[in-house]
Amino acid sequence: MTRGGIIRRVRTILAATASWLRTVGRRVLGRTRGDSSSGDLHTRVTFRACVDAVIPTTPELADELGPEHVPGGNDVGVAEFLARYVGDRVQIGIPHTRHDVDVVKPIANVLDAAALKLISRGDNEDEPNEERPVAFFEGADVPADRIRDVAGPFARLSPRDRLRAIHVLDEIEAQFTLPDGRFVEFDGGLVGQLVVGFPKLIYYSEWDGYPDPESMPFGQDHPNDPASVQGWRQTGFPGFTNGYACxxxxxxxxxxxxxxxxxxxxxxxxxxxxxxxxxxxxxxxxxxxxxxxxxxxxxxxxx
Structure with missing residues (x-):
C-alpha cells in the first residue's frame, strides 16, 4: 500500500471512531440528563440503514417491472416495525432477577462495532459519508443535523459496505461463565441473520395492510386487500383464500x-x-x- 493510501485509511478509521465516540458520548449525556431521544434516534438510524441495504428503494425498476417494484423497506416503515418486533419478542433474561435486557439498542451498537472492524481492515470499498443516513429520513420530520450527530459508523457506510459489515458479525463470538456456573455463548452471526432475514419476512408478509402497522397485529382485523400490502402488490399475491393450507x-x-x-x-x-x-x-x-x-x-x- 502506498503512503497516501495508508494516510487515507488512518484518516477513515479515526473519523469513523470519532463518529462512534461522539454518538456514544451524546447518548450517555442524554441518559444523565434523563433524555433518551438521542439513543432512540441512533437506533432508528441504524435499523433504517440495515433495511436500506437489504431492501433498497429501486426507482430504476419502474419502467422495466412497474411502479410497485420501486418502494423499499423504509418506504413502508419496515425498520420501525422491526425494532418494535425485536423489542417485544426477543429478550435476554438476567439471572436471578425478573427482568429482561432490551436487545434493540445493543444490536445497533454491535452493528457499529462491525462497521469499525470493517473500516479498520480497509475492507470498505467506499468512504463513509455522513449524508447517507440523512437520506434515510427524506420527507420525515427529523432535523438533518440531529441525524448526522447520532449516526454511527454503520449508517455512514455505503449499502454494499453495510452488507460487508453484517458479514463481519459472523466472526464475533463470546463465551463466558455466569456466577451461578452456567456457560453462556454469544454468536454475532445471529444478529446478522436477524437484521437481514426479518426485514424480508416483514416486507413480504401481510403486515403493512393492518390498520395500525406500527403496532403488533394481534387484535387487528386485516382487510385482505392485495392493493393495500406492498409485498403483495409486488408479487401479485391475491390475498388470503380459504383452503390454501387445508x-x-x-x-x-x-x-x-x-x-x-x-x-x-x-x-x-x-x-x-x-x-x-x-x-x-x-x-x-x-x-x-x-x-x-x-x-x-x-x-x-x-x-
Whole structure:
C-alpha cells in the first residue's frame, strides 16, 4: 500500500471512531440528563440503514417491472416495525432477577462495532459519508443535523459496505461463565441473520395492510386487500383464500389399508383400482405389497 493510501485509511478509521465516540458520548449525556431521544434516534438510524441495504428503494425498476417494484423497506416503515418486533419478542433474561435486557439498542451498537472492524481492515470499498443516513429520513420530520450527530459508523457506510459489515458479525463470538456456573455463548452471526432475514419476512408478509402497522397485529382485523400490502402488490399475491393450507385428505384405495372411513373424492379410477382421498390416514403394513420375484441388489452376505 502506498503512503497516501495508508494516510487515507488512518484518516477513515479515526473519523469513523470519532463518529462512534461522539454518538456514544451524546447518548450517555442524554441518559444523565434523563433524555433518551438521542439513543432512540441512533437506533432508528441504524435499523433504517440495515433495511436500506437489504431492501433498497429501486426507482430504476419502474419502467422495466412497474411502479410497485420501486418502494423499499423504509418506504413502508419496515425498520420501525422491526425494532418494535425485536423489542417485544426477543429478550435476554438476567439471572436471578425478573427482568429482561432490551436487545434493540445493543444490536445497533454491535452493528457499529462491525462497521469499525470493517473500516479498520480497509475492507470498505467506499468512504463513509455522513449524508447517507440523512437520506434515510427524506420527507420525515427529523432535523438533518440531529441525524448526522447520532449516526454511527454503520449508517455512514455505503449499502454494499453495510452488507460487508453484517458479514463481519459472523466472526464475533463470546463465551463466558455466569456466577451461578452456567456457560453462556454469544454468536454475532445471529444478529446478522436477524437484521437481514426479518426485514424480508416483514416486507413480504401481510403486515403493512393492518390498520395500525406500527403496532403488533394481534387484535387487528386485516382487510385482505392485495392493493393495500406492498409485498403483495409486488408479487401479485391475491390475498388470503380459504383452503390454501387445508389438509385435503389421505390417499388410499378401497382394497388397501391406507386411507379409511369416508372417501371424499376419487383421484384416479384407471386400471380397475380407484385411488381416493379418505377422511382418515388408515395404517401401513409391510405385507400390503406384493414382493414376489424381488431380488435384493446388495445381499447381506456380500457378493
Amino acid at each position: 389438509l385435503r385428505g389421505y390417499l388410499g384405495t378401497e382394497d388397501g389399508t391406507l386411507g379409511s372411513e369416508d372417501a371424499w373424492t376419487t383421484i384416479d379410477d384407471r386400471d380397475g383400482s380407484s385411488v381416493s382421498l379418505f377422511e382418515s390416514p388408515g395404517r401401513f403394513r409391510e405385507n400390503d405389497y406384493d414382493t414376489d420375484g424381488y431380488v435384493e441388489p446388495y445381499p447381506e452376505g456380500g457378493v
